[in-house]
Amino acid sequence: MSPAQRVEALVVALDHAESRAAAVGRAVADTAADLDSVARRLGGGTGSEGDAAVGGGWSGHAGAQARSRVGDAAAEARMVSGACLYLADVLRVEGSRLSRALINWVDDERVRPGRGDVTAVADADLALTVRLREAAESLAGYTDAETVACIDLSGSTDDDPRDVAELWHSLGPAERERLARDHPELGSVAGVSSATRDAINRTRLRRLLEAGEGPGLVELTAHLAEDPARHLLALHPDGRAVVASGDPDGADSVVTLIPGTGSSLESIDRTADRAGAVCEASARPDAGPGDPTAGSCVSVSWQGYDAPDDVAAAGFSTASAREHAQDLRTFAAGLDAVESMDGRDSPHAVVGYSYGSAVLGAASADPSGLAADRMIHVGSPGATVDSLAEQRVDEGGTARQAAHHEVVGVATRWDPVPWWSTTGVLGERPGTEEFGGLAVDVTEPGSGPGSTRDAHSTYFDRGTVSLEEIGRLVADTD
16 A cells, blocks of 8 residues: 555545544434433423423332433443543544645645645654543543533623634633533534534434424424434524534535425425535545545535515514524534544535525625625525625624625526515625626526526426536635
């Protein structure tokens, strides 16, 4: 095996180990949730005021012992889960440092060994060794009752994603487990690692289902079950959620799709399919299966807002778009913050489809900007603002005005929805002479007025000019 092949094998092994550690962490978290459920059935659950659960249960000394043992097992399972997720974080962050020290990418996109930066390799190797030892020691003593008390994460950082990411990265596995156990709301806090958020949110999802709360949870559960690689990055009882096709923290590129009118968790499969199609379309045409230079793309279905139910409701109000624009900004900043902890700078393209364009425009109109490398408006009825001058980019915590090529309007001439922007109700649409930005016409060759009926719903259909162009825009994002 050549030196280059050995280097590639090491990087692949680190990536595989990280994936396995995260998978074990999620599986053990599910086991802990199952044990909690058993404890409740035994009569060991508690009400909202801490009183014993009402109705049945195993009474007497034997019942108390059984509940105690099940409760202890659940607590230990959560500790193990936290340690595994911590290990996954270590492998991702420190493993990335080591791989960058070992690998050199040359102009022909071939992988070569590093060029003799012995200090960088030694430092990265030492950091990985030290943190792996910490993880091992934690696994060996995860039941230590003297674990130091944890701080309230959100209270210490004012929920700034970059502060959250820095603090989370500094915590040991026991502290992380304590926070995850005591603060289930961390599942939706930007800046916490995606693997941890997924584990927390899956437990919350199971409990919400058991309680019969929240719209669309059955469909969301089925969607997650279809592919274990999917990550539940945010979950709200009112029927909002964010789902990624994989772990975005270690991806080479990320595409976030904001769906439009009528979207909800009930239609999460459709949104995920469209987002995934964009990732597929962004892949290099010459990249074959397993090609190490092809890069990994993770698609995100951002159902993080309450979309208008129909066109009539959407066409006359920007309220839905503005209400959750801050949530989109925080989510994007969180991805950027976690990624920066391992020195990565992977491109993030955000695609706003139909009314989702209004959400995207409102998010990037804030003075703090949106942490996105390209904002693509597809079939936009308006972006809530009237000019490119009102669009800002959050670049590592510093805001600046968006450049011409960073804001793109994609439309076909037969789609009637973009013409709604002429009313001014939802603002101007990107790509027009009035708004500015890059304009991409995706009208199918040979199409005509007869295409009007379906033009707005086929932008993400495989084999279309529109999907090919959207994929090209994502591929060209840096």
